[in-house]
Amino acid sequence: xxxxxxxxxxxxxILSCSTAKKPAEQAVSYEYQRSGxxxxxxxxxxxLTVKSVQTAxxxxxxxxxxxxxxxxxxxxxGIPGSFQADPVISxxxxxxxxxxxxxxxxxxxxxxxxxxxxxxxxxxxxxxxAVTVTQQVTFDIPALRKHLExxxxxxxxxx
Amino acid sequence: MAGQETTPAHTQPTIMxxxxxxxxxxxxxxxxxxxxxxxxxxxxxxxxxxxxxxxIDLRAKIRQTANTGAIQEDQKADLKDEVxxxxxxxxxxxxxxxxxxTNTGNSVTLILTAYDAFSGESYANKVGNSPxxxxxNFEKLVEKVADTEVPNLLNTIQEKFTDIIDNGRTITVxxxxxxxxxxxxxxxxxxxxxxxxDIIEEYIVGKSYKGKYHIQGMTHNxxxxxxxxxxxxxxxxxNFRVSRFAADFRRFLRTREIQCTQTINGNSLVFxxx
Numbered sequence: 001x002x003x004x005x006x007x008x009x010x011x012x013x014i015l016s017c018s019t020a021k022k023p024a025e026q027a028v029s030y031e032y033q034r035s036g037x038x039x040x041x042x043x044x045x046x047x048l049t050v051k052s053v054q055t056a057x058x059x060x061x062x063x064x065x066x067x068x069x070x071x072x073x074x075x076x077x078g079i080p081g082s083f084q085a086d087p088v089i090s091x092x093x094x095x096x097x098x099x100x101x102x103x104x105x106x107x108x109x110x111x112x113x114x115x116x117x118x119x120x121x122x123x124x125x126x127x128x129x130a131v132t133v134t135q136q137v138t139f140d141i142p143a144l145r146k147h148l149e150x151x152x153x154x155x156x157x158x159x
Numbered sequence: 160m161a162g163q164e165t166t167p168a169h170t171q172p173t174i175m176x177x178x179x180x181x182x183x184x185x186x187x188x189x190x191x192x193x194x195x196x197x198x199x200x201x202x203x204x205x206x207x208x209x210x211x212x213x214x215i216d217l218r219a220k221i222r223q224t225a226n227t228g229a230i231q232e233d234q235k236a237d238l239k240d241e242v243x244x245x246x247x248x249x250x251x252x253x254x255x256x257x258x259x260x261t262n263t264g265n266s267v268t269l270i271l272t273a274y275d276a277f278s279g280e281s282y283a284n285k286v287g288n289s290p291x292x293x294x295x296n297f298e299k300l301v302e303k304v305a306d307t308e309v310p311n312l313l314n315t316i317q318e319k320f321t322d323i324i325d326n327g328r329t330i331t332v333x334x335x336x337x338x339x340x341x342x343x344x345x346x347x348x349x350x351x352x353x354x355x356x357d358i359i360e361e362y363i364v365g366k367s368y369k370g371k372y373h374i375q376g377m378t379h380n381x382x383x384x385x386x387x388x389x390x391x392x393x394x395x396x397x398n399f400r401v402s403r404f405a406a407d408f409r410r411f412l413r414t415r416e417i418q419c420t421q422t423i424n425g426n427s428l429v430f431x432x433x
Contacts, residue, residue: 043307046209083310090318142209157210157313159170159320159391 028129030056032065038073040082041136048074048084049138051122059124059131066135067119071112074139084141089154099153106147115144170391170398172320175215175248176203177239179255179270186239187221195256198298199269202305203252206313220246244425248276250316256301264291267300271312277425278329283315327368327388330401330426332408334359334419336380337433343379348415355417355432356382362411363387366404401426 037053050073054065076092078085089095096103105111116139123134148154178189178196190197204214224242243251255270267289273282287308289300336342344356353361359382363372368388375385393399405421405428412419412432422429 081307083307084314085311086314086318090321155317155321155324157207157212157317157320158172159323 028057030061030065030130032068034069034072036073036077038070038077038079040079042138043082046140046142047117047138048079048082048141049118049136050074050079050082051134051136053132053134055130055132057129057131059121059133062131062133063119063121063135066133067112067116067137068107070135070137071107071116071139074141074144075107088141088145088148095153099151102148102151102153112139115140115147171212172249173215173247174207174212175217175220175243175246175251175276176200176207177217177242177251177253179253180239186217186242190217190221193256195258195267195297195301196254198301199254199256199305202302203254203271203309203312206305206309210313215246215248217242243276246276250274250282251276252312258297258300259288261291264293265295265297265300266291267297267304269301269304269308271308273312273316275329275426277427278331280329282319283312285309285312285315324391326371327390328399328426330387330389330404330428332363332384332387332428332430334382334430334432337431338380340433342417342432344377344382345379348417358415362408366407401428404428405430 032054035053038050040049041051042049050070052066052070052073054062054069056062056065073079074084075088078087116137118136118138120136121133122136125132145154149156177186178193178200180186180189190200200217207214220242224245250273252271252273257268257270259266259268269285269287269289271283271285271287273284274280275282285308287304289304292300294300336344342348342355345354347353348355348358356377360374363384364370366387366389368390371386371388372384373386375383377383389401389404390399393403401423405423408428408430409419409421412430417432419430419432421431
């Protein structure tokens with residue numbers, strides 16, 4: 001009796017372990033955060049090519065993050081060693097306050113694609129639940145500058 | 160469109176690009192006998208063109224200066240100043256390009272300096288070196304370094320322009336006393352016991368843009384302000400006129416029964432108290 005009871009209990013334990021489902025792994029959702037990992041890759045005739053590194057939970061999202069990161073660094077930080085070593089927009093805070101919609105449309109609502117002449121995946125690193133990409137992105141800086149001048153985000157050259 | 164700000168008035172400065180001239184070399188010689196410099200100057204002018212800014216032609220100005228008869232071709236030490244003064248340029252950019260020969264390859268050093276034509280204030284300075292190549296095509300190397308440095312030069316100049324819009328232009332004011340005058344800078348000129356230098360300084364404080372000025376030096380018969388900030392536009396929105404500043408200062412001195420003469424040279428004012 002005792003033996004059969006123990007056996008029953010053991011069987012029950014074994015069966016519950018084998019049929020119990022592991023709780024589903026919670027997918028991590030990455031939010032965009034600007035980084036300084038943007039370096040000059042090439043420049044010619046007003047076209048500026050940079051390599052930008054970003055991470056997200058999938059490759060498509062990571063690529064978009066990298067493109068936005070590249071643009072933000074060009075606009076607000078400048079790219080050392082390039083013809084745009086100074087930022088296109090010298091005062092980010094003031095510009096965001098004065099021209100919020102224009103800049104949000106440009107940066108976060110894919111407006112930048114008009115000025116992006118090329119975007120290539122240079123490197124990809126997969127880890128658990130994340131993809132880190134190095135994206136080589138090219139922007140047409142004179143066209144970008146003209147767009148910002150026309151929308152009064154920056155002044156035209158002069159006094 | 161609703162909610163859109165009115166566009167602030169925008170003024171195009173006039174720019175002239177010139178070669179760097181060592182002592183004893185005329186501008187014409189420096190320009191016509193140095194292909195590297197000509198390429199560099201052309202790249203600088205091209206960059207201004209792309210930003211929508213016209214540049215004054217150097218050779219035309221040299222010819223104009225020579226034709227006035229005011230200066231002889233062989234007065235080389237003064238030629239640069241004469242050309243700049245007669246050009247009407249607000250800003251001039253001095254360009255120097257030097258070829259470098261090494262065992263590991265040749266390169267070009269490009270030196271660019273932008274100045275305010277009247278005050279001599281430096282707007283931007285850039286030095287760049289091209290990569291090294293085993294080549295004697297130095298013109299190509301100049302293009303390479305100019306492609307990077309010239310846009311950066313323009314960006315820095317624009318930052319200075321923005322600073323001018325925010326903090327005013329610089330004029331210089333020199334107040335001197337005629338030898339025959341009974342006044343000195345430390346002469347009491349009012350019942351409160353203020354010296355002549357005190358009332359002049361107080362006037363400058365009141366009239367300078369945001370109260371910004373700097374005294375270079377003072378002696379018993381001279382007071383020099385090497386920086387006096389004035390607004391870009393007057394109350395009516397017109398370009399601020401230095402001549403009006405001068406007239407207002409003379410009228411102020413008249414209220415203290417002090418007479419003076421004035422000389423205006425660009426952004427430089429010189430008053431002589433009688």
